[in-house]
Amino acid sequence: MKHLFFLPILFISHYFFSQSxxxxxxxxxxxxxxxxxxxxxxxxxxxxxxxxxxxxxxxxxxxxxxxxxxxxxxxxxxxxxxxxxxxxxxxxxxxxxxxxxxxxxxxxxxxxxxxxxxxxxxxxxxxxxxxxxxxxxxxxxxxxxxxxxxxxxxxxxxxxxxxxxxxxxxxxxxxxxxxxxxxxxxxxxxxxxxxxxxxxxxxxxxxxxxxxxxxxxxxxxxxxxxxxxxxxxxxxxxxxxxxxxxxxxxxxxxxxxxxxxxxxxxxxxxxxxxxxxxxxxxxxxxxxxxHQWFGNSVTEKSFTDLWLSEGFATFLENQYLKDTKGIVAYEKAMLEAQNSIIKFHYRFPKFIMVPSKIEDPNLMLNPYSYQKGAWFLHTLQKEIGEDLFWKIIREFYQEFKFKNVDSNDFKNFVEKESKKDLTPLFELWLYKSELPPFNL
Incomplete structure (x- = not known):
């Protein structure tokens, strides 16, 4: 769990990934x-x-x-x-x-x-x-x-x-x-x-x-x-x-x-x-x-999609909490996450969960990558149904294990398996700066 937002860090921005x-x-x-x-x-x-x-x-x-x-x-x-x-x-x-x-x-x-x-x-x-x-x-x-x-x-x-x-x-x-x-x-x-x-x-x-x-x-x-x-x-x-x-x-x-x-x-x-x-x-x-499944085996293509690592890990951590400590503990964790998202939003009202580019990946260590990513997966589960959601998560992992993915890969996979147009949901949570509705 990496929380260093606002901590000054020496950052070197040169990435060399060549298809050659x-x-x-x-x-x-x-x-x-x-x-x-x-x-x-x-x-x-x-x-x-x-x-x-x-x-x-x-x-x-x-x-x-x-x-x-x-x-x-x-x-x-x-x-x-x-x-x-x-x-x-x-x-x-x-x-x-x-x-x-x-x-x-x-x-x-x-x-x-x-x-x-x-x-x-x-x-x-x-x-x-x-x-x-x-x-x-x-x-x-x-x-x-x-x-x-x-x-x-x-x-x-x-x-x-x-x-x-x-x-x-x-x-x-x-x-x-x-x-x-x-x-x-x-x-x-x-x-x-x-x-x-x-x-x-x-x-x-x-x-x-x-x-x-x-x-x-x-x-x-x-x-x-x-x-x-x-x-x-x-x-x-x-x-x-x-x-x-x-x-x-x-x-x-x-x-x-x-x-x-x-x-x-x-x-x-x-x-x-x-x-x-x-x-x-x-x-x-x-x-x-x-993270051994999401972050290490299935890895984001870019740090702009860090929620595919940290959001998944936070969501799964909370699911483990629900199964081992009960629904009350889970709801408490989700409400705390919601508060973190709201506080971050009012401090940085124009920030979005998946920016088009980012100069310093450390800026992605924020409540949107972690807590908002977890809340989005919670919301997606409610939208398509719990059984189908977990079936898709397992199949998504099998499809992309030891590969790199981005948010579009995930969206396309979920839409294909659920046979639903989820563009409005993805747009609201991933690409818009306004606060989405939070429904437990």
Whole structure:
């Protein structure tokens, strides 16, 4: 759950998503040093070229500039294993010419530096260091060479060399783990495509507990608190599987972290704020688990459609509340959501839920993306009927899992399955600034 509206954040607006290239797999070898915040990375990036012309591949990686102690400095770049100097690294962009004959190719990049953002390196009160990725919306580029866009979904593998005594948790499954005199090696790999915003690496001297081994491994990781704190995730996961579909990822790790958000829904590896262990986190856990289906598997094409992620997660979180705590608790949550929407409307009367464009995705972390999105789905359910609504939600997920969608995709799918013209309803809630009617 990401609530940072009005908080000043450094934002880099360059997105490079080209239909000329299809990323196949990203592999990162990451070396961490307990005595320094400098990291060393070797990135091997596999691509398929979709055009038959010479093209420039543009990757994101924040450059180290003179007189700066942060940023990444490239020490070597290879094209298909052959060293080349034919590239340009400027600000947060690497431009590499790719000849017409290269249908499939790999880019190897060696670089080092201190991340200014994206990988949060900190020290706990007990003097143990922690390393946590924190990528949303486009902050992977601070330490991972990549196409840093929600439209670029790709398999990812992390090979992390961590100081001795530290554990590493990441997306996918743990393929290998080895311990040596001075360091430990962890190899995590996904068998599914995800965008950079939900790629994750967490490194700390964790306490860990396995809550269940099968059918999906569910576990908790903490460095300061009760390792059993996230155990509710097992029954919440079962509720979502019964309501939507089978779980889309290889495991579910619940991790106390240094994320700036209340929770960050990384695919199969949810990061919760450090203070989450101090209070009841059941609704937060439900929200982040909901994202595994909507946000991670089915992903918005653009942050202007963030409600397809956050609105769905808020709606499903409230549905879980209704089924487990009763209708009174649900109605209370919906009325609180309504109040948030109204307050936001009077503060920003011209804002709409799905703007045509947005310069800073952080501005979308507002009550329209979350609470208004949830209220719209509640209203849509009343409009077409509960049974048909849930049938459509399940079929929509199956149709678009591991793909990207926008609001028109959702509208067209619902209209096709319901055989109704829902244009007035979608227009009122998504594209008009006036307040819609709220009917419980």
């Amino acid at each position: 290239f299809d990323a196949q797999k990203y592999t990162y070898s990451v070396m961490l040093n307990e005595k320094s915040d400098e990291i060393r990375v070797y990135a091997n990036l596999d691509f398929k070229k979709l055009s038959k012309e010479k093209e420039f591949l543009k990757l994101n990686l924040v450059q180290q500039i003179p007189q700066s102690s942060t940023g990444m400095k490239i020490t070597e770049l290879q094209l298909n294993g052959i060293k080349t100097d034919n590239f340009r690294h400027y600000q947060d962009t690497i431009s590499i010419p790719i000849a017409a004959q290269h249908e499939k190719f790999s880019i190897g990049i060696k670089y080092k530096g201190k991340p200014k953002d994206g990988l949060i390196i900190s020290t706990l009160s007990n003097q143990n260091k922690t390393y946590f990725s924190d990528h949303w919306p486009n902050r992977a580029r601070y330490w991972l060479a990549s196409i840093d866009s929600p439209l670029d979904k790709v398999k990812v593998e992390f090979k992390v060399y961590a100081p001795k005594g530290y554990q590493v948790v990441s997306n996918g499954a743990l393929k290998q783990q080895q311990h040596f005199d001075k360091f430990s090696y962890f190899n995590w790999e996904t068998n599914y495509d995800i965008p950079t915003k939900v790629m994750a690496v967490g490194v700390a001297k964790f306490k860990s507990e396995i809550y269940q081994k099968r059918p999906i491994k569910v576990s908790g990781y903490t460095f300061d608190g009760d390792v059993h704190h996230y155990h509710k995730s097992t029954e919440i996961l079962k509720w979502f599987e019964n309501k939507i579909a089978s779980y889309p990822f290889q495991k579910l790790a619940n991790v106390q972290s240094k994320t700036r958000y209340g929770g960050m829904e990384n695919a199969g590896c949810i990061f919760y704020n450090e203070k989450s262990v101090l209070s009841n986190s059941e609704q937060l856990i439900a929200h982040e688990i909901a």
